[in-house]
Amino acid sequence: MKKIVLVGMLLLLAACTDQAVRDDGAVDAGAGSETGGAQASGINDTAGIEGTALAGKNYRVSYEIGAINDPGNILSQKIIYFDFDSSELQPEYAELVKYHGKYLALNSAAKIRLEGHTDERGSREYNIALADRRAQAVKRLLLFEGVNSKQISIISYGEEKPADFGHDEQAWRLNRRVEIIYE
Amino acid sequence: MNLKRFLIIAILLLAASNANAVLNIDITEGVEGAMPIAVVPFQWSGSTKLADADVSTIVTSDLARSGKFSPLPVKDMLAHPVTPEQIDFKTWRIAGIDNLVIGGVQLQKDGSYQVQFRLFDVLKAQQVMGYSFPADRQSLRYVAHRISDYIIEQLTGLGPAFDSRIAYVTSRRVAKNKIEYRLQVADTDGFDPQTLLTSSQPMMSPVWSPDSLKIAYVSFERGRAEIYVHNIRSGQREKVAAYEGINGSPAWSPDGRQLALTLSKDGNPEIYVLNLQDKKLTRITSHWSIDTEAVWMPDGRSLVFTSSRSGKPQLYQVELAGGRPKRLTYEGDYNANASISPDGKAIAFVHGDDSGFRIAVMYPDTRLLQVLTDGGQDESPEFAPNGSMILYATQINGRGVLAAVSTDGRHKQRLVLSDGEVREPSWASVKGSRN
Structure with a gap:
């Protein structure tokens, strides 16, 4: 069963993601591998990637195996962004998390790692705790959608693995994130 | 002196036998x-x-x-x-x-x-x-x-501080997608840097034991945060915490027998005390908000920590014997990462407001808060063993360096790594550091 939905304001803030998706659905290479894991994620240089306006883009919603790697599928979007010093899920990202929750509930063999991150501001250990809470907030919503807790692991990196090495709000907003990594 | 003097002391440091980058000290004010x-x-x-x-x-x-x-x-x-x-x-x-x-x-x-x-x-x-x-x-x-x-x-009348060592974490980009982290120890003037650990994964929060023989720290070397205690003489180390979730913020008790730490194994970041002899774990805080960054008061009877229980990070003090944590800071929306002066009379911490994050000092008796630094991303304050100055991490043109400020804010110096970035300083007490 496939359907097409218009994901309204979704990912408005996510100008740059680990994959930059053009409107034609093609994937810009060079922005880091999708399943790169802890080693590669977070230290990719995103400076050269064109910020693609994703608001209003049509995403496919389907939950078959492999949907997570289909750039035209909503499940290809795997980064949840947060406000400063907040672990509250904004509505558009809560919606994205729910799609992943349905996928995980339907594919009980699928496992994810939630990597929590913050921007560089404030103290490092507090940021570890803050990033952990961001990942926990995503996990709670996934559990609510029927995901088994055994499918989810969490690691908090705090400010230690920025996605963007800049020192301004443009970099910071890309660093305040939880990455959903399918294992 | 009739004029404020700007001294630039460039200390030429001979590189040790290994190829470690060295810290150079500038007295900036x-x-x-x-x-x-x-x-x-x-x-x-x-x-x-x-x-x-x-x-x-x-x-x-x-x-x-x-x-x-x-x-x-x-x-x-x-x-x-x-x-x-x-x-x-x-x-x-x-x-x-x-x-x-x-x-x-x-x-x-x-x-x-x-x-x-x-x-x-x-x-x-x-x-x-x-x-x-x-x-x-x-x-x-x-x-x-x-x-x-x-x-x-x-x-x-100040106690000793210079015949000692500092520990810190360095990071260096060695390839486009590869950062090398090092845990290093050097003399207080940056001389003779020695590497205790090199990793492709982050290291955090190094802290000297009171006898200056060991360093506790957090390492992500195995893909997740774990706390180690590293004997700097033998090079041997022991993993003391690898629970599910966060293992962070190690802090030695004044007698060196216990470590306060932050764990999220019960679902939320809470402060625990680990007895290093029998490995018994005692939970200290219990609140749905963030509790972390515990440090010990010099009498060993209470901890000062960061909590977001008011909605924003603020400093609190809790007696180990029990009782409700007492809030210490009220000024500003962000007060975190405390360091206690050796006499217990002053608390240094990260104080954040609209203009950035700075190091401030507060005297709990009077609640008087004084902002000492003027960077935008100042963090990780640590009192010198004699309480006369505070070592901290800051950024210059986006690059991580260490700096020190006297507790009255009037004297400042910088410790800049010759290659790469440096952060999270810890200053060993003089006792035992040369044994």
């Missing part, structure tokens, strides 16, 4: 009213002066770095007395010098050294202190730092 002192170049006999163990130069640098002294440049000295008889006190008095240090280094027949120094009160024209130390090639620099500690204690 001197202090009006610092005590004028002259350290006459020591006379070397039986040996030419060793460039990497130039005792009187090391003492001069330490005195300037303490923020309490304004040493007279060697080029401005009219005489270089070696013995007490050679001192013409009147000339030094006219030059405005209150205190004078002379001394020498003697190579002994067995290849060891004898270092002696004398401190004189110029106005009274009399010796106030004089010592002789045996040393070997390796310990000459330590002896120099000890002389600095003796002079500072004699003239200011």
Whole structure:
């Protein structure tokens, strides 16, 4: 069963993601591998990637195996962004998390790692705790959608693995994130 | 001094045998009213002066770095007395010098050294202190730092700080997608950096044990946060915490027998105390918000920690015997990462507001808060063992460096790594650091 939905304001803030998706659905290479894991994620240089306006883009919603790697599928979007010093899920990202929750509930063999991150501001250990809470907030919503807790692991990196090495709000907003990594 | 003095002391550090990057120290802001002192170049006999163990130069640098002294440049000295008889006190008095240090280094027949120094009160024209130390090639620099500690204690009453070591974390981009992290230990002037651990994954929160023999830290080397206790002499280490979730913020109890730490194994970041002997874990906090960054009060009876229980990070104090945590900070929306002065009377911490994150100090008795620094991303404050200054991490043009500020905010210096970035300093107590 496939359907097409218009994901309204979704990912408005996510100008740059680990994959930059053009409107034609093609994937810009060079922005880091999708399943790169802890080693590669977070230290990719995103400076050269064109910020693609994703608001209003049509995403496919389907939950078959492999949907997570289909750039035209909503499940290809795997980064949840947060406000400063907040672990509250904004509505558009809560919606994205729910799609992943349905996928995980339907594919009980699928496992994810939630990597929590913050921007560089404030103290490092507090940021570890803050990033952990961001990942926990995503996990709670996934559990609510029927995901088994055994499918989810969490690691908090705090400010230690920025996605963007800049020192301004443009970099910071890309660093305040939880990455959903399918294992 | 009638003018604020800007001293630039470039310390040329000889690289150790390994290829470690070195920390270079700049004193960026001197202090009006610092005590004028002259350290006459020591006379070397039986040996030419060793460039990497130039005792009187090391003492001069330490005195300037303490923020309490304004040493007279060697080029401005009219005489270089070696013995007490050679001192013409009147000339030094006219030059405005209150205190004078002379001394020498003697190579002994067995290849060891004898270092002696004398401190004189110029106005009274009399010796106030004089010592002789045996040393070997390796310990000459330590002896120099000890002389600095003796002079500072004699003239200011401050305890020792320089004959010690600092630990810190460095990071260096070695390839486009690869960062190399190192946990390093160096003398307090950045000399002789040694690497305890190299990893492709982050390391955090190094902290010296009270006996200065071990360092506890967080390492992500196995893909998740784990806490290790590393014996710096043997190089052996023990993993002390690897629970599910966060393993962070290690802090030694004053007796060195327990570690406070942050774990999220029960679903939320909470503070626990781990007994290092029997590995018994005691939960200290219990709140749905963030509780982390515990540090011990010097009496070992309570912890100061960061909590977001009010909605924003603020500092709290909790008695280990039990009871509700007491809120300590009220000014501003972000107060975190406390360091307690050795006498327990002052708390340094990260104070954030619209203009950025700075190091502030507060005296709980009066609740008076003073912002000491003016960077935008200042963090990781740590009191020197004698409480006279606070070492912290800051950024210059986006690059991580260490800096130190006197507790009155008037004296500042920077420790810049020659290659890569440096952060999270921890200053060992003097006790045992050279055993």
